[in-house]
Amino acid sequence: MNMSTEVAQGPLTVLIADDNMTDRMLLSSIVRRQGHSVITAGDGLEAVRVFAEQRPQLVLLDAMMPVMDGFAAAREIKRLAGEALVPIIFLTSLSEEQALVRCLEAGGDDFLAKPYNQVILAAKIKAMDRLRRLQATVLEQRDQIARHHGYLLNEQRVAKAVFDQVAHSGCLDSPNIRYLQSPYALFNGDLLLAAFTPAGDMHVLLGDFTGHGLPAAVGAMPLAEVFYGMTAKGYGLQETLREMNAKLKRILPVDMFCCATLLSLSFQRGIVEVWSGGMPEGYLLRGDSGERVPLVSRHLPLGVLSPARFEDRTDVWPLAVGDRVLLLTDGVIEATNADEELFGVERLLAALGERNAQGEVFDSVLSALSAFRGEYRDDFSMAELAMVQPDYLKPPALIYSDSGQSSPLDWSSSFEFRAETLKRFNPLPFLMHMLQEIHGLRPQSGALYSVLAELYSNALEHGVLGLDSELKRDARGFAQYYEQRNTRLTQLDEGYVRLHLHVRREGEGGRLVIRVEDSGRGFDARKALATPARERGLSGRGIHLIRQLSQNASWADDGRSAQVEFAWEQQG
Amino acid sequence: MAVTRTFSADEKDLTIAISGRFDFAAHQEFRDAYERVEHTPTRYTVDLKNATYLDSSALGMLLLLRDHAGGDHARIAIINSSSDVQKILAISNFNKLFDIS
Numbered sequence: 001m002n003m004s005t006e007v008a009q010g011p012l013t014v015l016i017a018d019d020n021m022t023d024r025m026l027l028s029s030i031v032r033r034q035g036h037s038v039i040t041a042g043d044g045l046e047a048v049r050v051f052a053e054q055r056p057q058l059v060l061l062d063a064m065m066p067v068m069d070g071f072a073a074a075r076e077i078k079r080l081a082g083e084a085l086v087p088i089i090f091l092t093s094l095s096e097e098q099a100l101v102r103c104l105e106a107g108g109d110d111f112l113a114k115p116y117n118q119v120i121l122a123a124k125i126k127a128m129d130r131l132r133r134l135q136a137t138v139l140e141q142r143d144q145i146a147r148h149h150g151y152l153l154n155e156q157r158v159a160k161a162v163f164d165q166v167a168h169s170g171c172l173d174s175p176n177i178r179y180l181q182s183p184y185a186l187f188n189g190d191l192l193l194a195a196f197t198p199a200g201d202m203h204v205l206l207g208d209f210t211g212h213g214l215p216a217a218v219g220a221m222p223l224a225e226v227f228y229g230m231t232a233k234g235y236g237l238q239e240t241l242r243e244m245n246a247k248l249k250r251i252l253p254v255d256m257f258c259c260a261t262l263l264s265l266s267f268q269r270g271i272v273e274v275w276s277g278g279m280p281e282g283y284l285l286r287g288d289s290g291e292r293v294p295l296v297s298r299h300l301p302l303g304v305l306s307p308a309r310f311e312d313r314t315d316v317w318p319l320a321v322g323d324r325v326l327l328l329t330d331g332v333i334e335a336t337n338a339d340e341e342l343f344g345v346e347r348l349l350a351a352l353g354e355r356n357a358q359g360e361v362f363d364s365v366l367s368a369l370s371a372f373r374g375e376y377r378d379d380f381s382m383a384e385l386a387m388v389q390p391d392y393l394k395p396p397a398l399i400y401s402d403s404g405q406s407s408p409l410d411w412s413s414s415f416e417f418r419a420e421t422l423k424r425f426n427p428l429p430f431l432m433h434m435l436q437e438i439h440g441l442r443p444q445s446g447a448l449y450s451v452l453a454e455l456y457s458n459a460l461e462h463g464v465l466g467l468d469s470e471l472k473r474d475a476r477g478f479a480q481y482y483e484q485r486n487t488r489l490t491q492l493d494e495g496y497v498r499l500h501l502h503v504r505r506e507g508e509g510g511r512l513v514i515r516v517e518d519s520g521r522g523f524d525a526r527k528a529l530a531t532p533a534r535e536r537g538l539s540g541r542g543i544h545l546i547r548q549l550s551q552n553a554s555w556a557d558d559g560r561s562a563q564v565e566f567a568w569e570q571q572g
Numbered sequence: 573m574a575v576t577r578t579f580s581a582d583e584k585d586l587t588i589a590i591s592g593r594f595d596f597a598a599h600q601e602f603r604d605a606y607e608r609v610e611h612t613p614t615r616y617t618v619d620l621k622n623a624t625y626l627d628s629s630a631l632g633m634l635l636l637l638r639d640h641a642g643g644d645h646a647r648i649a650i651i652n653s654s655s656d657v658q659k660i661l662a663i664s665n666f667n668k669l670f671d672i673s
Contacts (some may be wrong), residue, residue: 209627211596254639255632259664277663300665304635309644 014038014131015056017047017073018091019065027060027116029093034122044068048076056086058128059114059453063092063103071106075408078107085135087128091116094249159217160186166224171202172193174393178362179383189216190329190381191258193224195231196395198432199449200268203231203240206327206383207260208279219258219303223246232448233429237264237273238312241302245310248303261295261327265319267390272325275314275502277301280330281345283352287322287359289385292352295325316482318389318475322359324354331380337373349373353386360384395446396491407439408503409510415499419492422460428453432501440509440568447549448512448566454542455516456497461485463518463560464495469528469542495519508570515563522558575601579611583614586613591622592631602633606640616641618670621652626660638669649673 007314014036018024021042028038039054041047045068047061059077074088090103090111109131110124110347163186172179172194187211196202205227209216230240236354241262248258259278266272276282278301284293299311328348335343346491351368352361362384366470417427420459432449435441461467465488471477495518502513528543547553550564578587587655588605590598604648616637620626638646649671653661661672 208628210632255629255636257632257635280663297663297665300668304669306644431634 007514011057012125013039013054013056013538014125015039015041015047015054015059017041017050017060017065017070018062019043020062023062023091025245030116030118030121030124031060036125040416044070044073047073048080051077051086052080058125059088061088061090061108063090063099071102074103074106074108080454083139085132087132088442089124089128093123094224113114114519117238128373141531156187159214163217163220166221166228167191167193170228171395176202176386176388176393177204177383178360180362180366181381181383182379185379185381186217186220187213188331189220190259190331190377191220191223192381192383196393197231197449198234198445199266200390200393200395200446202265202393203227203237203262203268203387204265204327204383204385205260205262206256206279206282206329206381207424208381209258210256215256218249219252219256222251223258223302227231229485230429234432234453235333235429236426237262237314239426241275241312242307242310243304245305246307249306250301257301259297259301259330260504261297262328263295263325263385265325265385265387267388267393268545269454270319270387271316272319272387273314273316275299275312277300280328280333282325282327284317284319285324285359285361287320287324287328287353290351290355293317296326297522313486314482317476318472318478321387321389322389324359324361324386325385326361326365326382327385328365328382329380332369332382335369335373335380343369343372358385379430408437409505410503411501412429412500417497417499418497419464419494422464422497423489424496427499428456431501435501436514438503440570441566444566444568451550451564451566452514453547455514455564456499458542458546458562459516459518460522461499462523463520464497465489465492466520469523506567509568511565513563513565517557517561520560522560525555525559525562575604575605579613583584583611584613584658585615585617587617587619589619589622592624594620594623594626594633596627596629599629599633603636606637614647616646618650618656619652620650620654623653623657625632626657631666634666636671646673648657 014031016024016027016038017040018027018044024040024042028040039050039056041050043065047059048068048185051059061070061074067414070090077086077088087109088107091114092099093109093114095113100111109128109195112121122402139285140484160226170193172192174194177194179192181190182188189211191205191209193205194202207223223244228243230243257278261276261279261282262276263275264273272284276295276296276297277299279297282295284295286293298313298315305311323332333343333345333348347368348365351365354364355361356363362382365382415427418424421449431452432445436445448547462469463519465480465485467484467488471481496519500515504511525543529547546564550566552565554563556560558561576589578589579585579649585594586609588602590602617632618637630673638648641648651673653672658672661667666672
């Protein structure tokens with residue numbers, strides 16, 4: 001161990017204070033012979049002054065002295081010494097108990113009776129030196145711990161500040177989100193992120209890394225980076241999940257992983273898509289019926305499976321305005337009270353039954369927790385998300401860094417995506433990236449993205465996969481629909497989706513024509529468009545959305561070919 | 573918390589039994605139980621009969637064992653888990669990696 005010179009063993013500087021010069025000289029020579037250096041004083045006041053000037057490590061103090069006696073001098077010396085132990089041995093010919101007690105009460109550590117016994121004196125100096133060094137070591141280590149604690153707090157503060165910048169670059173502050181995260185949730189391994197897709201859907205991630213402290217926090221940054229990056233580019237949950245899993249698998253040690261729920265709220269299409277691995281059940285809470293749908297963990301946590309074995313299958317549920325989703329980490333259920341009882345699922349479910357006037361359960365869960373524990377420790381994260389009207393939220397406008405001088409305005413391009421590609425590849429981010437080179441289109445990029453996404457999923461799901469939109473009339477059929485989608489996509493071995501893009505200048509502005517064709521059986525577009533919303537149930541929202549958001553939407557070739565247009569007046 | 577290990581007579585099966593809390597405190601002992609061996613077993617069994625609790629770092633330790641035992645080719649059974657412990661293993665879907673009973 002690294003000790004300061006203060007602690008090092010060796011000869012000491014010893015202050016001897018005695019008004020009797022003979023005694024003083026006798027004692028000095030004894031102590032010097034034992035290898036120490038000696039400084040002397042003739043009374044209490046001088047002893048205090050010499051101590052203050054020369055800071056000896058040990059003091060031998062006569063009790064009875066003129067000007068200031070040994071008791072007063074001892075108190076003053078102890079005061080000057082502060083936290084350091086400067087042992088004081090009283091030199092005394094006093095023998096009555098009361099006098100000896102006074103010596104100790106004044107701050108003396110020991111006493112030595114006159115006449116001096118050299119062997120006892122040497123032993124006492126040694127013993128006192130041991131104590132002195134012990135005290136010095138304790139102080140040194142205490143200061144070291146305090147210093148390290150200070151460093152640690154500062155490092156956490158900086159890491160948290162950096163991380164807050166990252167976490168809040170998303171849309172956690174949206175009016176349809178309520179959440180609670182302890183200030184140092186990052187160091188509990190918790191992570192809550194939310195961001196808008198270009199189409200105005202909201203992606204939310206609640207993650208919980210294994211362990212605590214810095215090791216639990218290190219995975220958060222790369223995970224957040226993938227989440228924001230891919231969400232902003234318009235990737236879907238499944239591609240994002242595959243990428244997050246692959247990244248964590250690559251960088252984390254084997255015994256570390258991240259339990260997570262990732263979901264996509266689509267306000268326009270009225271659905272929520274959920275993937276959950278290793279998280280406690282979240283809940284979808286129906287606004288009208290009060291029904292509670294558990295969102296069950298179906299997968300291993302992120303970072304466990306190799307990319308080849310990773311399962312990206314999601315569940316999809318219909319969502320109506322007023323429905324809510326509650327996500328939580330295991331800290332809620334595992335909260336314990338003074339009797340070591342767990343809060344448990346039962347209490348949570350009871351709290352979920354008590355919604356406030358707005359239908360929220362957030363406060364109900366919090367007050368159940370604090371009633372249970374007296375006051376809850378904040379080592380959990382919880383988020384409540386509300387389904388709202390699409391135009392209730394205002395996703396931030398995208399920021400582009402280029403000037404727009406090189407906007408391409410007269411071109412065509414065609415793509416054909418075949419079975420093997422359709423299984424896993426999402427071409428939309430790539431197509432959007434290309435279309436965003438056209439500056440005039442940028443103000444409409446949300447609508448453009450939504451329409452492109454609908455056209456593509458219609459071609460894929462109803463065309464190539466032959467799924468019947470009618471299934472989505474009710475909630476059960478809705479679930480069936482997405483199950484069939486998964487199965488058929490996995491088994492797909494033929495079929496195609498073709499995309500034709502055509503861009504031309506029109507005066508100051510221009511026009512984009514998108515045509516999408518598929519290899520499916522086609523459908524009766526006119527009938528689908530004519531069905532009133534009440535009868536459609538959850539089906540057929542897609543083509544109405546397309547009609548609303550684009551111009552000149554039309555279907556041909558028995559519904560196997562869809563065409564839409566986007567026009568703009570002037571360059572962006 | 574205590575970790576004990578037993579080899580089968582033919583030394584092909586290694587059983588690691590955990591009693592008490594299975595958490596980070598068991599880290600070193602649990603590793604030693606399968607790393608410091610003279611024979612490489614072909615099958616592993618983790619006996620949780622006397623384990624009262626299991627946290628996420630215990631899940632991490634099970635993954636380390638799985639990695640040590642050959643990753644995707646590992647043959648590891650987790651036996652005698654209480655209903656509470658089974659619940660934790662089920663939430664994490666560890667039945668996809670381990671043979672749990």
